Amino acid sequence: MRRYLGLMVSYRGQQGTWAWLFHRISGIAIWLFIVLHVIDIYLVGGDPHAYDQLLQLYASPIGRVMEVALGAALLYHALNGLRIVILDLWPSMTVHHRSLWWATWIIFLGLGIPGAIIILRPLWKGLV
């Protein structure tokens, strides 16, 4: 752990370190949600009433904020993952690596902001 923290402090001015850190944090967050999500879907068969109650929690205001966070983690991880795959499999794209990094963020915001609005809209419409 200290090795990586040290790396982060000493390694300045490159986008890659942030890409790596965000990829790791979003990946761990998604993994945690996957564990929860397989169990909650199992409840549809095992205990439908418990599932419905859990869904009310997911649809609550706090649940929706976490839903946006999950969506953000998923979208970032997907876009940055694609960037990694492109650079790994086509090394000639390396000359464009900075453009790819900025493209990741432009697409992230371009899709993420409308997505967040759709998920949070019931909050200001007074539906939840």
Added chain:
Amino acid sequence: MSISPVTRGRKRPTGSRRETAVWYLMRVTGVALFVLALAHFSILHFIYDPADQTAAFITDQRWNQLFWRAFDWTLLMLVLFHSFMGMRTVLLDYLHRPRVRLVVLSVFYLTAVVLFVLGTVVVMTLPAGSRS
């Protein structure tokens, strides 16, 4: 674990064929998940609202079609492989003592198997709803 200075992803391993296979499979499943997981999220969070997704919604509107059961089971297999192999990389980065590694990874892989069984059982055995 060596990291590429360009992508800051894992460098392609050399020496171990198994590790090289995992490295490629992470990329293949990653691209598949880019399409399938983002489609899954978009359908169930933008088209449908979580407030409507009761257990009856799943039996009557989602899993009354074989296509969506097959889609979700494919997604289950891809995401369990990708997320558990990804978390394995994270764990190996931070756990160095052999005995700790063995114990933690054993419990970790067992969790993956249990989740695979739970997910497979529910997607294959849940009775389809009335509107099928």
